[in-house]
Amino acid sequence: xxxxxxxxxxxxxxxxxxxxxxxxxxxxxxxxxxxxxxxxxxxxxxxxxxxxxxxxxxxxxxxxxxxxxxxxxxxxxxxxxxxxxxxxxxxxxxxxxxxxxxxxxxxxxxxxxxxxxxxxxxxxxxxxxxxxxxxxxxxxxxxxxxxxxxxxxxxxxxxxxxxxxxxxxxxxxxxxxxxxxxxxxxxxxxxxxxxxxxxxxxxxxxxxxxxxxxxxxxxxxxxxxxxxxxxxxxxxxxxxxxxxxxxxxxxxxxxxxxxxxxxxxxxxxxxxxxxxxxxxxxxxxxxxxxxxxxxxxxxxxxxxxxxxxxxxxxxxxxxxxxxxxxxxxxxx
Amino acid sequence: xxxxxxxxxxxxxxxxxxxxxxxxxxxxxxxxxxxxxxxxxxxxxxxxxxxxxxxxxxxxxxxxxxxxxxxxxxxxxxxxxxxxxxxxxxxxxxxxxxxxxxxxxxxxxxxxxxxxxxxxxxxxxxxxxxxxxxxxxxxxxxxxxxxxxxxxxxxxxxxxxxxxxxxxxxxxxxxxxxxxxxxxxxxxxxxxxxxxxxxxxxxxxxxxxxxxxxxxxxxxxxxxxxxxxxxxxxxxxxxxxxxxxxxxxxxxxxxxxxxxxxxxxxxxxxxxxxxxxxxxxxxxxxxxxxxxxxxxxxxxxxx
Numbered sequence: 001x002x003x004x005x006x007x008x009x010x011x012x013x014x015x016x017x018x019x020x021x022x023x024x025x026x027x028x029x030x031x032x033x034x035x036x037x038x039x040x041x042x043x044x045x046x047x048x049x050x051x052x053x054x055x056x057x058x059x060x061x062x063x064x065x066x067x068x069x070x071x072x073x074x075x076x077x078x079x080x081x082x083x084x085x086x087x088x089x090x091x092x093x094x095x096x097x098x099x100x101x102x103x104x105x106x107x108x109x110x111x112x113x114x115x116x117x118x119x120x121x122x123x124x125x126x127x128x129x130x131x132x133x134x135x136x137x138x139x140x141x142x143x144x145x146x147x148x149x150x151x152x153x154x155x156x157x158x159x160x161x162x163x164x165x166x167x168x169x170x171x172x173x174x175x176x177x178x179x180x181x182x183x184x185x186x187x188x189x190x191x192x193x194x195x196x197x198x199x200x201x202x203x204x205x206x207x208x209x210x211x212x213x214x215x216x217x218x219x220x221x222x223x224x225x226x227x228x229x230x231x232x233x234x235x236x237x238x239x240x241x242x243x244x245x246x247x248x249x250x251x252x253x254x255x256x257x258x259x260x261x262x263x264x265x266x267x268x269x270x271x272x273x274x275x276x277x278x279x280x281x282x283x284x285x286x287x288x289x290x291x292x293x294x295x296x297x298x299x300x301x302x303x304x305x306x307x308x309x310x311x312x313x314x315x316x317x318x319x320x321x322x323x324x325x326x327x328x329x330x331x332x
Numbered sequence: 333x334x335x336x337x338x339x340x341x342x343x344x345x346x347x348x349x350x351x352x353x354x355x356x357x358x359x360x361x362x363x364x365x366x367x368x369x370x371x372x373x374x375x376x377x378x379x380x381x382x383x384x385x386x387x388x389x390x391x392x393x394x395x396x397x398x399x400x401x402x403x404x405x406x407x408x409x410x411x412x413x414x415x416x417x418x419x420x421x422x423x424x425x426x427x428x429x430x431x432x433x434x435x436x437x438x439x440x441x442x443x444x445x446x447x448x449x450x451x452x453x454x455x456x457x458x459x460x461x462x463x464x465x466x467x468x469x470x471x472x473x474x475x476x477x478x479x480x481x482x483x484x485x486x487x488x489x490x491x492x493x494x495x496x497x498x499x500x501x502x503x504x505x506x507x508x509x510x511x512x513x514x515x516x517x518x519x520x521x522x523x524x525x526x527x528x529x530x531x532x533x534x535x536x537x538x539x540x541x542x543x544x545x546x547x548x549x550x551x552x553x554x555x556x557x558x559x560x561x562x563x564x565x566x567x568x569x570x571x572x573x574x575x576x577x578x579x580x581x582x583x584x585x586x587x588x589x590x591x592x593x594x595x596x597x598x599x600x601x602x603x604x605x606x607x608x609x610x611x612x613x614x615x616x617x618x619x620x621x622x623x624x625x626x627x628x629x630x631x632x633x634x635x
Binding site for chain 1: 383389404405406407412415416430431432434435436447449451452453454455456457458459470471472473474476477478479480484500501502503504505506507508509512513514517518519531534535536537538539540542543545550552582618619622623624625626627
C-alpha cells in the first residue's frame with residue numbers, strides 16, 4: 001500500500017502554517033515571481049518568509065516543496081537558477097520542475113536534491129516519465145489530470161518513480177504546460193510568466209436586465225442570470241457559441257471543480273503515492289477545512305476504516321464537482 | 333539562405349484533399365521543407381497513413397526535404413506505439429513533439445517540434461547534446477527571447493524555426509471538443525472534425541470570434557502573420573520560417589513569403605496580398621511583440 005501523502009497548497013506563510021497544523025505531509029509553494037505557475041499578486045514567499053516556513057514545517061515533520069514549474073524564456077534563465085540556489089540554501093525538501101534546462105541545472109548544480117516532475121511537464125506516458133527519471137533523476141511525477149485509474153495503475157507498473165495525482169480543487173482542462181490561452185487574450189503567459197486569467201484583466205458588467213457578464217481582457221467569457229452566482233472568467237470554463245451550438249454552451253467544461261474523495265481508496269490501491277490539493281490562491285480557512293478533512297479521510301483509509309466521504313463531498317458545497325477523467329474514459 | 337517550410341496539417345482533411353494538396357505543393361509551392369504526419373489525433377492517422385510513402389516520394393522528387401512529425405499527446409497504447417515506430421525510422425527525418433518520442437529516439441538525430449517547449453538556451457543546449465539538430469520554437473515566444481534562443485541554437489549548429497503564418501496551437505487536451513460540441517465523446521466521435529477544414533469557430537456569447545476547435549486542440553482564431561517581421565527574424569538568426577496549412581491557397585501564401593524573402597516584393601504589397609489570401613481570418617502578431625496573441629501590432633519603422 002502506498003503512503004498516501006497529502007500535498008497541500010501554501011500561497012502565503014499563514015496558509016503554510018495552517019496547512020501544516022491541519023496535517024499536511026508536505027506543502028508546496030513558490031517565490032514571488034515568474035518562476036512558479038501561481039504568480040499572482042499577493043501570493044507566494046520572499047526568501048526570508050520561505051526560510052521561516054521551512055523551519056516551521058520541518059519542526060512539525062512536514063516537507064516543503066518549492067515550485068519552479070514554469071518555462072524560462074530565453075535570456076531569463078538566471079532567475080530560475082537563482083531561485084533553485086536559494087531554495088537549496090533555505091533547505092527545501094524538493095523542487096517541482098517542468099523545464100528541461102531548469103531540471104538539468106538543478107541535477108548538476110545540486111546533486112542529491114529531490115526533483116518532482118510538475119504537471120506542467122505534461123508527462124502522460126511511461127516513456128515520457130522515464131525520460132525525466134533517466135535524465136534528471138526525477139523521483140516523483142505529478143500526473144496530468146487526463147488519465148483514468150486503470151491507466152494510472154498501468155503506468156505505475158512501468159515507471160521507476162512515485163506518482164502524485166491531483167484530488168481536489170481547480171479542474172484544469174487543458175494539458176498543463178501546453179496552454180497559451182491566457183497569453184492569446186491578455187499578453188501574459190501561463191508558461192513563461194506563471195499567469196492564468198489574471199485578475200487585472202477581469203471585469204464584471206451588470207446589464208439592465210439584471211444579468212451579469214464576466215470578461216477577460218474585453219472578451220466575454222460567460223454571462224449569468226440575475227439570480228446566478230457569477231463565476232471567475234477562466235477561458236477554458238467559458239460559454240461560447242459554435243455553428244451547431246448557437247444557444248451557447250460550455251465548449252470545454254462546465255465551471256466545476258475536481259473532487260476525487262470517493263476514489264481515494266482506489267487511487268491508493270492503484271499505487272498513487274501522494275495526493276495533491278490544488279489552491280495556492282485560496283484562503284486560510286479553505287485550506288484548513290480541506291486539509292483537515294482529507295487528513296482524516298486518508299488516515300481512516302490507511303487504518304482500514306471507512307472514510308467519512310460525505311464531509312469531503314460537502315467541501316465543494318454549492319459548487320458543481322466532477323471526477324473528471326479519473327472516473328471514466330467517457331469524460332474525454 | 334532562409335528556408336521556407338510547410339508545417340504538418342493540423343486538421344482532419346480527407347485523404348483525397350491531402351493528396352490534391354500535396355500534389356500542388358510538390359509541383360508549385362516554393363517551400364523547401366514539408367512536415368507530414370498526424371500531430372493532433374491518433375484516431376485520424378489510419379485515414380491517411382497509407383498515402384504517406386507516395387506523398388514522401390512525390391515531395392522528395394520535387395526537391396523538398398520531408399520530415400515526419402510525431403503526435404503532440406501520447407497517452408494511449410496506440411499513441412505510444414506510433415511514437416515508438418516513428419522514432420525507429422532511419423529516413424526521412426523526424427520531428428518530435430512529445431517527451432515519449434525523445435525517450436524512444438535516444439541520441440539519434442531528430443528535430444524538436446513546437447510542442448516540446450524549447451523556450452530557452454539551457455533547454456536547447458540540453459536537447460542539442462542529445463541529438464537534436466533543429467528546434468521549432470513555441471509560438472508564444474516574444475522577439476527578444478526568440479533572438480537569444482536563435483543565437484544559442486545556431487552556436488550549437490542547430491536549425492531554428494518559427495511559425496510565421498497560420499493559426500497557432502493554444503492548447504491541447506485529452507478531451508475532444510469537436511465531439512463534445514456534437515454531444516459525443518472522443519471514443520464515438522464519428523470523425524465529425526472532418527466537417528471543419530479550417531477548424532470549428534467559437535464565438536463569445538456577444539458574437540465576437542475568439543477561438544478555433546480542432547479535435548483535442550484549441551487554435552487561435554486569427555492567423556499569425558509575421559511577414560513584416562521576417563527581416564528581423566532572419567537577422568536574429570532564425571533559419572526556417574514555418575507556414576501552417578490552412579484551408580486557403582497555401583501555394584499562393586508560400587509565393588508571397590518567398591517573394592519577400594527574395595526581396596522581389598515590397599513587404600507592404602506582399603502583406604496586402606496575404607490578407608486577401610486569408611479571406612475572413614484576422615491576421616495577428618501579438619505574441620511576437622509581447623502583446624496579447626490575437627492583436628495586430630503595427631511594425632515600428634526601422635531605427
